Amino acid sequence: MTHAKAPGKIILFGEHAVVYGQPALAVPVKDFFAEAEVLDINRAGIWISAPDIGLHEELSRLASENPLATLVEAVFSTLGINSPPSGGCEAVSSPDTRRTEWGRKLDAKNGIEIKITSTIPIASGLGSGAAVSVAIIRALSAYLSSPLDDEKVNEIAYKVEKIHHGTPSGIDNTVVTYGKPIFFIKDNPIELLEVATPFTLLIADTGIPAPTKKSVADVLKLWEQNPKKMNALFAAAGSIAKTARQAIEGGHPERLGALMNENHRILQELDVSCQALDYLTEASLNAGALGAKLSGGGRGGNMIALSTKENAPAIAEALYIAGAKKVILTEVR
Ligand code: PMV
Numbered sequence: 001m002t003h004a005k006a007p008g009k010i011i012l013f014g015e016h017a018v019v020y021g022q023p024a025l026a027v028p029v030k031d032f033f034a035e036a037e038v039l040d041i042n043r044a045g046i047w048i049s050a051p052d053i054g055l056h057e058e059l060s061r062l063a064s065e066n067p068l069a070t071l072v073e074a075v076f077s078t079l080g081i082n083s084p085p086s087g088g089c090e091a092v093s094s095p096d097t098r099r100t101e102w103g104r105k106l107d108a109k110n111g112i113e114i115k116i117t118s119t120i121p122i123a124s125g126l127g128s129g130a131a132v133s134v135a136i137i138r139a140l141s142a143y144l145s146s147p148l149d150d151e152k153v154n155e156i157a158y159k160v161e162k163i164h165h166g167t168p169s170g171i172d173n174t175v176v177t178y179g180k181p182i183f184f185i186k187d188n189p190i191e192l193l194e195v196a197t198p199f200t201l202l203i204a205d206t207g208i209p210a211p212t213k214k215s216v217a218d219v220l221k222l223w224e225q226n227p228k229k230m231n232a233l234f235a236a237a238g239s240i241a242k243t244a245r246q247a248i249e250g251g252h253p254e255r256l257g258a259l260m261n262e263n264h265r266i267l268q269e270l271d272v273s274c275q276a277l278d279y280l281t282e283a284s285l286n287a288g289a290l291g292a293k294l295s296g297g298g299r300g301g302n303m304i305a306l307s308t309k310e311n312a313p314a315i316a317e318a319l320y321i322a323g324a325k326k327v328i329l330t331e332v333r
Contacts (some may be wrong), residue, residue, distance in 0.1 A: 001037055001038065001039050001040070002037070002038050002139050002140075002142040002143040003035065003036070003037045003137060003139055004035070004036050004134075004135045004136075004137075004138035004139035005033050005034070005035045006033060006034050006035075006130075006131040006132075006133075006134035006135040006138070006140065006176050006177075006179075006187055007029055007030045007033050007127075007131060007176060007179055008028070008029045008030075008031070008032040008033060008034075008120040008126040008127050008128065008131055008176075008204060009026055009027065009028050009029055009081055009126065009127035009130070009131075009172060009175045009176050010024060010026065010027060010029055010125070010126065010127075010201070010295045010296070010302070010304055011024060011025070011026045011125070011296055012025040012027060012173065012240040012244065012260075012295070012304070012332075013025045013237070013244045013259065013263050013264070014184075014188065014216075014237050014238060014240070014241040015057065015125075015171075015267070015272075015294075015295065015297065015298070016216070016219050016234075016237070016270055016272060016297075017180075017233070017234035017235075017237035017238055017241075017266075018169040018171055018184065018185075018186060019167060019168070019169045019186070019196075019219070020223070020230075020231070020234045021166070021185065021186055021187075021234075021244070022183075022185075022237055022238030022241065023181070023183060023184065023185045023238050023241040023242060023245075024169070024171055024183075024184050024185075024237075024241050025181070025183055025184070025193060025241050025244055025245060025248070026171050026172075026174075026175040026181070026182055026184060027175065027181040027182075027193075027332050028175055028176065028179045028180065028181070029176075029203065029328075029330055030179075031047045031196040031328050031330050032118075032119040032120045032121075032126065032328075033119060033120065033131060033135075034117070034118035034119075034120060034128065034131035034132045034134075034135045034277040035117050035118070035135055036114060036115065036116050036132070036135035036138070036139040036140070037113075037139060038068070038113070038114050038139045038140055038142075038143035038262045039112060039113045039115065039178070040110065040112060041110070041111050041112060041113045042110060043053055043110075043111050044110070044111045045058040045059065045060070045111040046058065046060075046072065046097075046111060046112055046113075046114065047059070047111060047112070047113040047114070048062065048068050048069075048072070048114050048116070048330050049112075049113055049114070049115045049116070050115075050116040050117075051115075051117065052116075052118060054115060054202065054243060055068075055124075056280075059072055060075070065163065067129070067133075067160050067164060068116075068136070068176070070159065070160055070163055071133055071136055071137065071156065072114065072136070072140065074137075074156045074160070075136075075137055075140045075141055075144075075148075075156060078141075078148065078152060078155075078156060079141065079144055079148075083143075089098075093255075098211050104206075104249065105321075106269070109143055113142070114136060114137060114139070114140060115325045116132055116135070117276075118131065118132055121205060121301075121326075122209065123209040123210055123211050123301065124205060124206075124209060124210070124296070124300070124301035124302050125210075125212070125294075125295050125296020125297055125298070125301035126203075126243075126302060127172045127175070129160070129161065129164045129171045129172070130157055130161060130172040130175075130176040130177075131160070131176050132156040133160045133171070133173065133176075134153055134157050134176050134177050134220050135155070137153045137156050137257075138153060141153075145228075148152060150177050150178055151152050153177050154170075154173055154174055154177040156171035157176070157177060157322075158170050158173045158174075159207050160173075161173050161184050163273070164212075164213065164215060165212050165213050166213050166216060166217065167220075168183075168212075168216075169184070169186045169214060170186060170187075171184045171186075174190055178190065178192070179295065180192050180193075181193035181195055181248075181332065183241070183245050186313065187201065189280040189313060193245060193249065194248075194249050195247060195248055195249075195332055195333050196248065196249055196250060196251035197251040197252070197253055197300055198253075198331050198332060198333040199253035199331070199332050200306070200307050200308065200309050200312050200329065200330070200331055200332075201304050201305065201306060201307070201322050201329075201330050201331075201332060202289070202304065202305045202307055202315055202316055202319060202327055202328070202329055202330075203295070203302050203303075203318040203327070203328045203330060204279060204280050204284070204303050204305070204316075204324035204326070204327045204328075205276060205301070205302050205324060205325045205326040205327075206274075206300050206301060206302070206303070206323075206324070206325065207276075207278040207300075207323075207324075207325030207326075208274070208276055208299070208300030208301070209300060209301070210274075210297060210298065210299040210300030210301050211297070212296065212297030214297075214299070214300050215272045215297040215299050216297065218271065218272070219270050219271075219272065221272065222270065231271075233266050233269055233270060236262075236266055237263060237266050237267075240259050240262055240263050243255075243259060244256055244259050247259070253306070253332075254290060256290070256291060256306050257289070257290030257291025257306045257313060258291060259291065260291030260292055260293040260304070260305075260306060261285075261291050261292065263292065263293050264281055264292065264293035264294060264333070267293065267294055267298060271300055272294070272297065272298030273294050273298055273299075274298070274299050274300060276300065276323065277294040277298065277299075277301075279298070279322055280292075280303045280319055280321065280322055280323070280324055281293065281294070281303055281305070283318050283321070283322035284303075284305035284307075284315050284318060285305075285318055285323075286318065287311075287314055287315045287317075287318030287319075288307070288311045288314060289305035289306060289307050289309060289311075289315050289317060290305075290306040290308070291304040291305070291306045292306070303317070312329050316329060
C-alpha cells in the first residue's frame with residue numbers, strides 16, 4: 001500500500017485577476033487535507049473509490065472526461081505506460097522491470113484500489129480538487145515505484161484543473177503541490193513567499209457551494225463588455241498583491257488588513273461576492289478583525305479575516321453568530 005496526503009489552500013490576494021496575468025498570493029492550509037491510498041486487491045481492474053462522494057467504480061467504466069479518470073491516465077502516460085490496464089493487465093513492451101512488475105501485479109484476479117478521502121469542503125475555494133489530484137498523483141506514482149517530482153505532479157494536477165475550471169490560472173495546483181506560501185504569476189516560474197512574521201487568519205465557510213468555473217466565466221463576460229474597466233480592476237488587485245508580498249516578507253503582517261479590505265472591494269466590483277460573504281466580512285471587521293475578504297472563486301465558499309491571536313476567538317464567535325457554518329483558525333508561517 002502507498003499513501004499520500006495534500007493540503008487545502010486559501011488565496012490571500014489576487015483571485016480572478018490572476019487568471020488575467022496579475023500576481024496573486026496563496027498559502028497552503030494543513031488543517032484540512034486530501035488523502036489517497038493505493039491498495040492491492042483480489043479483484044481485477046483499477047478501482048477508484050471515494051466514499052465521501054459515493055463513488056466506487058472501475059476506471060474503464062468512468063467517462064473519459066471524468067477528472068479522476070484523466071488524472072490516473074495522465075500518471076500512467078507520464079510514466080510511459082501506454083494505457084491503464086483494466087480487468088486484465090497489459091504492460092507495455094518495455095525492458096523496464098518496474099513496468100513488467102506492474103504488468104504482473106495486475107491480472108484477471110489482482111487489481112488495485114485507489115481510495116480517496118478528503119476533509120476539504122468541495123466547491124468552497126479551499127483547493128479540494130487540486131488536493132485530491134496531488135494526493136492521487138503522488139500515491140499512484142509511488143505505488144508504481146516512480147514517485148514523480150513536484151514539477152511533474154504540478155503539471156498533471158494543472159491538466160485536471162482545466163477540466164474542473166475551464167481556464168484556471170494554475171495557482172491552486174501550484175500551492176497545493178509545493179505546500180508552501182507562494183507569489184504566483186500565471187505561466188511564470190513559481191516564487192516561494194518568505195513569511196517573516198507568522199500571522200493569524202480565520203477562515204469562515206458560508207456553507208454555500210459555488211463552482212469556480214461559473215464565477216470565472218462570468219468575470220470573462222464582464223471583461224468582454226468593458227475590458228478597460230476590468231483591466232484597471234485587475235491591475236489594482238495585482239498591485240495589492242505586490243504590496244502584500246512586501247508586507248509579508250518585511251515582517252509587517254498587520255499591514256495586510258487594509259489591503260484585504262481593498263481587495264474585497266475590487267472583488268465586489270467584479271461581481272463575485274455575495275450577501276453571505278459580505279455579511280461575514282462585515283461581522284468580522286465589527287468584531288475587531290484587521291481586514292477581511294472573500295477567498296477563491298467567490299459567490300459562496302469561504303472568506304478570510306486577519307486577526308491578532310488574542311482577538312481570534314471573539315471574531316470566530318461573531319462569525320458563527322453571523323451565520324458561518326464553520327470557522328477555522330490557522331496560522332500562516
Ligand atoms: O478554486 P478557487 O475557488 O480557490 O478559485 C481559484 C481562483 C481563481 O482566481 C478564481 C481562478 C483561478 O484559476 O485562478
